Amino acid sequence: MTYTSTLLRLLDERGYIHQLTDAEGLDKLANAQVVPGYIGFDATAPSLHVGSLVQIMLLRRLQQAGHKPVVLMGGGTTRIGDPTGRDESRKMLSDATIDANIASIRTVFERYLTFGDGPTDAVMVNNHDWLGQLGYIELLQEVGTHFTVNRMLTFDSVKLRLDREQPMTFLEFNYMILQGYDFRHLEKHMGVRLQMGGSDQWGNIVNGIELARRMDGVEVFGVTTPLLTTADGAKMGKTAAGAVWLNEDALPSYDFWQYWRNADDRDVGKFLRLFTDLPLDEIARLEALEGSEINQAKVVLANEITRLCRGEEAAKAAESTAAATFAGGGLGENLPVLTLPPEGISVVDALVAIGFAASKGEAKRLIAGGGARLDGNAVTNEALHIAGGIEQRLSSGKKKHGILRPV
RNA sequence: GGACAGGUGGCCGAGUGGUUAAAGGCAGCAGACUGUAAAUCUGCCCGCGCAAGCGUACGCUAGUUCGAAUCUAGCCCUGUCCA
Numbered sequence: 001m002t003y004t005s006t007l008l009r010l011l012d013e014r015g016y017i018h019q020l021t022d023a024e025g026l027d028k029l030a031n032a033q034v035v036p037g038y039i040g041f042d043a044t045a046p047s048l049h050v051g052s053l054v055q056i057m058l059l060r061r062l063q064q065a066g067h068k069p070v071v072l073m074g075g076g077t078t079r080i081g082d083p084t085g086r087d088e089s090r091k092m093l094s095d096a097t098i099d100a101n102i103a104s105i106r107t108v109f110e111r112y113l114t115f116g117d118g119p120t121d122a123v124m125v126n127n128h129d130w131l132g133q134l135g136y137i138e139l140l141q142e143v144g145t146h147f148t149v150n151r152m153l154t155f156d157s158v159k160l161r162l163d164r165e166q167p168m169t170f171l172e173f174n175y176m177i178l179q180g181y182d183f184r185h186l187e188k189h190m191g192v193r194l195q196m197g198g199s200d201q202w203g204n205i206v207n208g209i210e211l212a213r214r215m216d217g218v219e220v221f222g223v224t225t226p227l228l229t230t231a232d233g234a235k236m237g238k239t240a241a242g243a244v245w246l247n248e249d250a251l252p253s254y255d256f257w258q259y260w261r262n263a264d265d266r267d268v269g270k271f272l273r274l275f276t277d278l279p280l281d282e283i284a285r286l287e288a289l290e291g292s293e294i295n296q297a298k299v300v301l302a303n304e305i306t307r308l309c310r311g312e313e314a315a316k317a318a319e320s321t322a323a324a325t326f327a328g329g330g331l332g333e334n335l336p337v338l339t340l341p342p343e344g345i346s347v348v349d350a351l352v353a354i355g356f357a358a359s360k361g362e363a364k365r366l367i368a369g370g371g372a373r374l375d376g377n378a379v380t381n382e383a384l385h386i387a388g389g390i391e392q393r394l395s396s397g398k399k400k401h402g403i404l405r406p407v
Numbered sequence: 408g409g410a411c412a413g414g415u416g417g418c419c420g421a422g423u424g425g426u427u428a429a430a431g432g433c434a435g436c437a438g439a440c441u442g443u444a445a446a447u448c449u450g451c452c453c454g455c456g457c458a459a460g461c462g463u464a465c466g467c468u469a470g471u472u473c474g475a476a477u478c479u480a481g482c483c484c485u486g487u488c489c490a
Contacts, residue, residue, distance in 0.1 A: 265444050292442040371437040
């Protein structure tokens, strides 16, 4: 259908919409009032990673369209663990850890959203504040009567586990109830009318909608985003080195920038639409670039996303480091640095110390395979000793570079 | 509580007494080709050691054996069915 509201048009043309519970109703509502909408985030780590970036951008779009973003931190649900991720990763975290995680995650949101008290200002809430109060009997009476086990068993998050003969604890089984309760709580106490999330959250969202209708007779809405994978089918945001974290102290900005710079050709347009604020006609021009010219678009992509997430300076520094390192063959300031002692160091130790190899054996294999370079020249002798005193460039493969700097 | 099946390296999955640091696949790393892309081909892929070698590893613990991922016992965990 064609949307009339700014919100849905914006989401639609930039590729955020996978499923919508009631397109017409939401379109109407978005035209009529400021719609508070929320997305839930996990607080298991001190940083979110690129996999959550679509949702973060979605809240940003909501605000851009003149509505109110509500960031729900799962301080309470983190104590349970979402079964949707299907591995029983129920590492119980202490309250202090969870609170610290939330504080850390908030710093990233502050780059993407404007927080405050105004009608369209973003707010952050923690579901521990209400879930923590909830008594078991009370929950069963109030909420439990609205769920049938028959129906709960049909949800993908449950069915998948059962089909794969993976264990699912009762604790996890209850997760969807609590999520549904979150939506209803926010609807009742903050007037939230919309929940968004990844396509895997569809079931949870629908539960909340149903609960709000049954308990309060209020119609609320749900939107899910398509499951984002890279063109070669991998989940977004995980690389060999680990997750691509959004917080700067979890991943250096240069590496963050490089992640986007190395995007698959086929993903460039999609990423530009989802993760940057560039106008659509500009994006159309960039994604039409062919052959090696598409690299220009990738630089823009990396710059824009890094700028949003890490700030203008970080983006500029990463770009110039990359330019100096790759195009100039020289050294950029932003590369990892290893202090070179006066007496020098063995290549193997240097590779391990700077983080290009996890063990000495791995470093040796790297050298044996011809992947280690010193100032651009392949290291052929694994016993090589690097002399101290001179600044040199140490590389693993063509992309990972570091500086060996004399004391 | 009972019967049966199962627990192998990041994941999937072979392997039923030595030749098994453990087939194969995926993921990952590197090389070639390129455009810091994809695809393809090649090499690598537990740790320590220059090396011979050593140390760890097949749910946990104890055993049998010259020798065990492979056999035995107990325990833990999971699934299916029964009560």
